[in-house]
Amino acid sequence: MSTLNHVSASTPVSEIVGHMNRDNYVIVDDLVPTSLMDAIEEEVAPYVADTPIGYNAILGRRTRRTGALIARSPSCRTLIQDPTILGVVEQFLSHASAFQLMLTQIISIEPGESAQGLHRDQVAWDFFPFPSDYHVQCNMLWALSDYTAEMGATRVVPGSHLPDALTAKEYTDADCLQAEMSRGSVLIYSGKIVHSGGENRSDKVRRAININYSVGWVRQEENQYLSVPLEIAKTLDDDLLKLMGYQEGAFSMGYIRDFEDPLRAVRGDAVAYGYDPDRVRAEASPEFTAFMANSE
Incomplete structure (x- = not known):
């Protein structure tokens, strides 16, 4: 059975960027200690509890999306500025004059949630058809909880970033591999790779910290100001x-x-x-x- 690409936390930034340039995704195992995840989880707990359930299928009708993490979680600022991550983003988006934070959110997929529709994140910019060789963003999904297939680990379609790839709607569940990873690990992926949240068939909440970066000249998805x-x-x-x-x-x-x-x-x-x-x-x-x- 095929599996997604994993590398260790000691992997050089240049090698991680190599995976991104070739495959447009990679999982870095155990990049931060679980103690940092503990601190973030404690700081955001009251905000997550107050976050309403999503109101449409793409947001998830059994999913909570909690943002404003810089304001709400001092520990999350450490995650956002992780040197390995910033090194990867700087190199992967080096074709632009600057890069910036695009969004911060905790995605809580609750038991019984169905699989999210397959999509590419770069459609956020009004479905603008970015050239196939231009990357507008570099995204992170950090495992805040256990991240298993049963709990709804993110689904990724390898090869879906290539110029002759299908539209997101043309891919099926059979094309997907799930990004199972340990707490403190991170899935790094581009705006061109087709992916989605998975179905949560367990009795636990699957939590991910979604921190995305983009080139500096586009509007941010989350208004940081x-x-x-x-x-x-x-x-x-x-x-x-x-x-x-x-x-x-x-x-x-x-x-x-x-x-x-x-x-x-x-x-x-x-x-x-x-x-x-x-x-x-x-x-x-x-x-x-x-x-x-x-x-x-």
Whole structure:
């Protein structure tokens, strides 16, 4: 029987990215300790309990989706900034000028939930037909609970990212493999791979922490500026704020007021006005460098 690709937590980032470039998914086993999962679970428990059940088939009629994890779970901030994950995202989305956090949510699939419809996550952008060689996102599903087939482990269709792949609707259950993994492990996948939540045939709740990243120039699925109140944002480090979107997502994309650094919205005059054109040029793509040269 075929199984999905697994690698160990000690696998170099470049090798993980190699799996992503080839297969558009990979499972990294035991990347974080279960103690971190314990802390997250404790912090979010009251919010999960208050989260309503989904109201349609794609959200799940026996599934709860709890967001705003930066504001609600300090331990989740550690997960979001995991160095291995950020290294993978940076390399996998290196064709863009910047990357950002797209969403944070805990997905709780309760007993009796049916399998979610197969889909590609990149349809979130109004079903825009991104080129087959352009990746707009890099996504994570962390096992917060046990993650077994019986509990509804995520279903993945290997090969469904390829240019000649079928539409999501044309795949069937027979095409799917389930991402069974231990608590603290993570399924990394692209926006092009067909997948879905599985049917929960057990008497336990299957919980995953869904943390997605996208290129910096698209709109985020979860509005981080409203999900994280300003008084909490002021307590966060600059790297996390930039990841949330307090940065320019590309040249002339996302500045505030008078062409100012978005961090000034949180830090005020502690952040210098404007931006450093020499740094921008040094980090820019050849296309941007050529554009600036022709504009001067």
